[in-house]
Amino acid sequence: MAPQNLSTFCLLLLYLIGAVIAGRDFYKILGVPRSASIKDIKKAYRKLALQLHPDRNPDDPQAQEKFQDLGAAYEVLSDSEKRKQYDTYGEEGLKDGHQSSHGDIFSHFFGDFGFMFGGTPRQQDRNIPRGSDIIVDLEVTLEEVYAGNFVEVVRNKPVARQAPGKRKCNCRQEMRTTQLGPGRFQMTQEVVCDECPNVKLVNEERTLEVEIEPGVRDGMEYPFIGEGEILIVDFYCPNFLHPIFERRGDDLYTNVTISLVESLVGFEMAITHLDGHKVHISRDKITRPGAKLWKKGEGLPNFDNNNIKGSLIITFDVDFPKEQLTEEAREGIKRLLKQGSVQKVYNGLQGY
Amino acid sequence: MWIAGCGGATGPVLLGLLLELLVPGGGAAKTGAGLVTCGSVLKLLNTHHRVRLHSHDIKYGSGSGQQSVTGVESSDDANSYWRIRGGSEGGCPRGSPVRCGQAVRLTHVLTGKNLHTHHFPSPLSNNQEVSAFGEDGEGDDLDLWTVRCSGQHWEREAAVRFQHVGTSVFLSVTGEQYGSPIRGQHEVHGMPSANTYNTWKAMEGIFIKPSVEPSAGHDEL
Numbered sequence: 001m002a003p004q005n006l007s008t009f010c011l012l013l014l015y016l017i018g019a020v021i022a023g024r025d026f027y028k029i030l031g032v033p034r035s036a037s038i039k040d041i042k043k044a045y046r047k048l049a050l051q052l053h054p055d056r057n058p059d060d061p062q063a064q065e066k067f068q069d070l071g072a073a074y075e076v077l078s079d080s081e082k083r084k085q086y087d088t089y090g091e092e093g094l095k096d097g098h099q100s101s102h103g104d105i106f107s108h109f110f111g112d113f114g115f116m117f118g119g120t121p122r123q124q125d126r127n128i129p130r131g132s133d134i135i136v137d138l139e140v141t142l143e144e145v146y147a148g149n150f151v152e153v154v155r156n157k158p159v160a161r162q163a164p165g166k167r168k169c170n171c172r173q174e175m176r177t178t179q180l181g182p183g184r185f186q187m188t189q190e191v192v193c194d195e196c197p198n199v200k201l202v203n204e205e206r207t208l209e210v211e212i213e214p215g216v217r218d219g220m221e222y223p224f225i226g227e228g229e230i231l232i233v234d235f236y237c238p239n240f241l242h243p244i245f246e247r248r249g250d251d252l253y254t255n256v257t258i259s260l261v262e263s264l265v266g267f268e269m270a271i272t273h274l275d276g277h278k279v280h281i282s283r284d285k286i287t288r289p290g291a292k293l294w295k296k297g298e299g300l301p302n303f304d305n306n307n308i309k310g311s312l313i314i315t316f317d318v319d320f321p322k323e324q325l326t327e328e329a330r331e332g333i334k335r336l337l338k339q340g341s342v343q344k345v346y347n348g349l350q351g352y
Numbered sequence: 353m354w355i356a357g358c359g360g361a362t363g364p365v366l367l368g369l370l371l372e373l374l375v376p377g378g379g380a381a382k383t384g385a386g387l388v389t390c391g392s393v394l395k396l397l398n399t400h401h402r403v404r405l406h407s408h409d410i411k412y413g414s415g416s417g418q419q420s421v422t423g424v425e426s427s428d429d430a431n432s433y434w435r436i437r438g439g440s441e442g443g444c445p446r447g448s449p450v451r452c453g454q455a456v457r458l459t460h461v462l463t464g465k466n467l468h469t470h471h472f473p474s475p476l477s478n479n480q481e482v483s484a485f486g487e488d489g490e491g492d493d494l495d496l497w498t499v500r501c502s503g504q505h506w507e508r509e510a511a512v513r514f515q516h517v518g519t520s521v522f523l524s525v526t527g528e529q530y531g532s533p534i535r536g537q538h539e540v541h542g543m544p545s546a547n548t549y550n551t552w553k554a555m556e557g558i559f560i561k562p563s564v565e566p567s568a569g570h571d572e573l
Contacts, residue, residue, distance in 0.1 A: 133430060134393060134430060134433055134461070134557075134558065135461065136391075136393050136435075136558050137391075137435065138391065138446065138560075139391055139445070139446040140446075151446075151447070151560060151561075151563070152560075152561040153392075153558050153559060153560050153561060154558070154559040154561060155557075155558055155559075156555070156556050156557055156558075156559065157556050158427055158428065158556060201427065201428075203555065203556060207561075208558075231558065238441065238442065
């Protein structure tokens with residue numbers, strides 16, 4: 001082999017070894033920038049976990065490894081301590097190895113189902129008591145509907161765990177034949193049971209992550225499917241009014257009161273939106289009371305496609321001066337506006 | 353504007369950290385993992401008789417004739433779930449830890465009625481009848497119960513009492529049991545004094561962790 005090729009080969013080998021030793025790039029695995037917030041990290045995890053789950057990629061031999069990498073990345077970057085260590089020292093800089101299995105992290109977001117991707121549901125063991133389905137009404141704010149959020153909850157429930165000894169199960173009635181003497185038999189009914197491993201119910205706790213997805217509508221459900229039970233989170237925006245915005249579907253409505261002068265000569269203003277960004281309004285024409293201004297793309301994100309947003313509809317009303325005008329002011333206004341008397345009488349209700 | 357905001361915030365935050373270090377058992381307090389918060393759904397266990405607070409679509413045959421509230425021995429009944437809510441709409445946002453001395457409403461998840469008591473006698477022991485009242489979580493002023501506990505907040509591990517705001521009775525179980533059609537279920541009623549029959553502990557359920565305010569995007573200085 002020519003010396004040039006050999007040295008390139010050695011360099012390449014060293015680089016590869018170096019890359020392996022240096023550890024994985026967790027930010028790249030999650031597809032987030034180094035400055036990503038915890039919310040962005042959770043969102044990225046949730047999206048990729050569904051895509052990369054091995055059950056969803058049966059033909060990919062590296063699916064398991066990619067999925068493990070994803071879990072490791074989330075475990076480190078979602079913990080502020082571990083993330084700091086990782087940012088400074090890289091993967092080997094992390095004090096202890098990754099303890100929790102990726103299965104645990106996955107089920108925090110999705111529950112423990114094995115059948116989500118089209119398999120058959122696990123057989124219900126009738127001897128283990130079925131947990132009860134529980135529905136949680138989760139109150140969400142309009143700000144959360146706009147930007148999304150994650151809510152951490154702790155689920156405490158009784159779980160069947162192995163206990164020492166055996167217990168009776170599958171008890172049934174059977175006919176037993178006993179011989180009393182030559183040619184004489186007796187049929188009796190007996191209760192016959194099998195022996196099963198003993199179980200006891202222990203209250204266990206687990207942290208779950210509920211995602212409030214942008215654009216979520218009242219009544220939408222987020223199911224966590226656990227062992228033999230379903231936890232449904234039902235979103236709703238509470239009855240009391242938001243002080244600024246009113247939601248209608250994906251559109252937002254708001255009202256602005258302007259002064260009489262502003263309505264006649266024009267004005268500039270900014271409305272602070274749900275996530276803090278400003279919506280600028282600039283008028284140089286006359287603004288009538290009841291006039292509506294449509295700001296496309298400033299409403300709520302659509303649940304099915306977050307890139308599409310509804311509109312913000314602003315309705316203006318005019319604040320008339322409270323004190324009576326002086327004689328001088330009245331004459332002045334008549335001269336300035338040069339408007340004659342109108343006084344048109346007509347049916348304004350039109351059948352309503 | 354932002355300089356003032358950020359500066360203003362560090363004062364209370366530092367104080368908060370100091371307090372957490374001083375309070376014993378600060379581990380649980382720091383993460384707030386052990387607290388009961390508004391919006392949580394849970395089962396309540398009467399510590400003396402080991403029954404869970406329960407309701408169902410069965411009305412009292414006497415007294416007010418409203419939906420009955422009982423204590424059940426089973427730990428596995430979906431009808432034992434109650435939702436903790438503030439005393440008024442918006443009074444206790446999702447994830448706010450319930451303070452000792454705060455008035456809350458307990459809404460029965462499956463029927464939408466609130467834990468309620470009033471001047472009617474209970475059917476078995478002649479104490480004060482406790483019922484479930486209202487529609488879709490909306491009842492009246494007699495749905496308010498003050499959480500009586502020691503310390504600052506209602507901790508999940510703690511045994512607490514529920515004292516009715518309108519009539520001052522404590523939610524209690526003294527052991528009387530019903531016959532058919534709710535055989536074996538215990539009577540739950542209101543008693544005027546605090547004693548071992550009226551302590552309750554949060555058991556199974558979904559506990560919303562105390563929430564951290566999401567920042568509405570600010571500039572780094």
